[in-house]
Amino acid sequence: MTRFTLLLLKKNDTGARQFHFGSFVLFLILFIVTTACAGLGYLFYDQNKKMISQQQVILEQETMHADLQRRIDMFDGREARIEFLEDYVEELKQNAYTSEITLKKHMALMESSILRISRLHDSMCGILSISCVIEGSDQMQPTKEVDWLHNMQKDFDLMDKALKKFALNRKSFEEQAVTIEELQAQLKQMEQNLAEHVEYIEVNQSTIDRLNRKISKATGISLNRKSSKLKSSKSSKGRGGPSLMDYFTLENNEELKQPGMLRKRLYQETESLDLGVSSLEKLSLAIDKNYLNWRQTPSLIPIRSRLLSDRYGKRRDPFTRKWEFHGGLDFIARNGTPVLAPADGIVRLAKRHYGFGKMVELQHGRGFYPGQKKTVRYRTRYAHLSKILVKRRQRINRGDVIGLVGSTGRSTGPHLHYEILINNRRSDPMLTISRFNSEKRLYVR
Template sequence: MRHFDIRIIRYRESGVQQRVVSGVLIIAVLVLVLAAGAGAGVFFHQQSQTIVEQQRIIRDQEANQAKLQRRVDMFDEREARIEFLEDYVAELKQSAQSSETAYRKHLALVQGGMEKLEQIHNFMCGRLNIPCAPNPYSMSNPREGLQWLEILQQDFTRFDDALQEYATKRQTFEVQANTIAQLRSQIDEAKRDLAEHMEFLRLREDTVRRLSQKISKATGIPLDAESRSSKPTKAKNSGGPTLLDRMTLEGSGGLMLPEKLRGYLYANSEKYEFGVRVYEDLSVVIERNRTLWRQTPTVIPVRSRLLSDRFGKRHDPFTRRQEFHSGLDFVARKGSPIYAPADGMVRRAKRHFGYGLMVELNHGRGFYPNSKKAVRYRSRFAHLSKIVVRRGQRVKRGDLLGHVGSTGRSTGPHLHYEILVNGRHADPLIPVRRFAPGQRLYHR
């Protein structure tokens, strides 16, 4: 048996190298390669068969899935139809309910209209004194309502005949309406004139009130209660005719004619005209003599209005003899405030014999009733419990001077108030009553 081998020769710088490969080894290698190729072929064949089988299985699954999808589509279509039918049925039910509601609503409207029509029918029957047929039908039944409408048509025909009969009397009513319109026109004209002249009186009254406030502010003299307050007080157990009542008595059984009304209002407005002229003249005098007004003692120095002794002769409380009293004694509680009756300067502010604690003010020149020239005023306040001013201090009308007490020759808490005019004692009530008549006093 022949043997072969393979020689591998390599040339190098060091020389030639030679390697010998045995033929047996080569055959073994070839056998191994062939075996490996056969095994790989068998493996690839098996894999190709497996792939073919899997492709077949996939095709079967796709076919089954397509069948299933067709069944699902069929079920979806049936379900959509069922849902459509259910929605359609629900819509029909809702439409039926709406129709029933609308029917009931219209039926109620028809019944209401029939009832109103029946009320009108009964009213017309009673008003025109026409015998009418009663309603024998039920309003809930539309057919019976139609029969009732036919009866109503007949009755309304009778109403029309009766109204035509009443139309012949309309001319008399029109004449009466014209008379009423003329009377209303006269009343409206009288109202316009009344409003015009009431506004005239109101403006005059506002002028009087404004001037009164201006005079009170400038002089410190409080005017009467009617001028001080713009709000009328309501007296109990009182009454009387109004201006309109008096005007109806002076007319011929009705309201005054406009020209008589105008004359009546102007006649009653004379007192406002006179008051405006007086206050305007007085305002001019006050503006020109503001200082003299402010220095005139026209305010009662205490809040009390109860007098225990007046100015002039009296029985002395200590000696019981008739002696001259140089001022006014006001009964007041101890500690009551005492105010300055006019502007001035403190001349004395100390204890002084029988006067006790006393304050004396020097007011300077001021007005005095029935005197063409200005006079010099001084005022004294005796028996005080406390003095709150000092000598030389300037005070204004209404400033606090002290408090009521019982110091000095006194039988109890009171204020002894006196004024001196040109150095002589005078009745403090003279300027008060002349320039501030609204301040009432009471004697015990």
């Protein structure tokens, strides 16, 4: 269904100016013009009635004058006639004074009415943007009342023609109003549905956040969507490393602008959140059943530094420059940097040990092997410490500070040597780091 809109163009020095009028404004203008025409007709009728009344008063006065004249003729005496004439003259003066006051009141009322009509006329000409015969600066002159009223009538005729054109589309406006109301009702229903979907999504998101915190607390794994990568610079001291295991990634979607697509996306998000909640609940139950094993799995990076000087495997010894096997990761850090326990456990060794310098070894017990359901026995070592903060056989929780970074033993500078032993055999620490800390990146210098 088409929608009617009036477009008026008014030319000025700077170009053409557009005026748009909707159905409500057009009906308001029609009502104002009709009211003004009715007021103007009533004013002219009232003035005509008053003029007829004045003519009747004059006619009555003439009749009274003739009657008085006859009465004067009836008096024989001269003195009686003079007294009668004096009374008559006084009565005429009183009537003239009263008529003058009444005329002034009517003239003031007429001027006020003409002023209001002029203002209404100017306003209508401006709203309708039509070329009126009488301009805003024109005033009614006492000698040109008829011409002024004639021109005013012409202007109102132009306004009436313009408003009649608008009235022809009244039915279309009413149909459009009904359509708008129906669309508004549909929009309100859509907003209510979207609000319910958003509330449902927020509840599920809150559940997912709560399960994420619970799982992170139990396992030390931050459930993040990003994947970790081991980058290597082009420095002469750079060393390569093994490939890391891929982690689950989720691409960011662009904002959806179409309402239909938005509704589809909301349903998709709802289904995705339902699956996510279901998966996390199952994972949470599985973790609850194996809580001790998760607590004993070294999932935390033992230091805040992400810069490596040497990785696990063969390397050139910094002292002999020969190729030798390196059984752990060397994290570059400042002297005194805290070293954290990656899992719960018991301190097995806490002393100075040959080339390791001041060293701490933790025995964690049975934990999960990265990427598999089987459990293995874990031990971890931390060498070249400047200070040991734990004692032998002391129970340690994940995240506790066990020592400070230093350069004791066979070391070229402050760093942390980190080893993981799986079933009493040294293994690559990147197996657990890349699996359980997929959102964090390590860099090889």
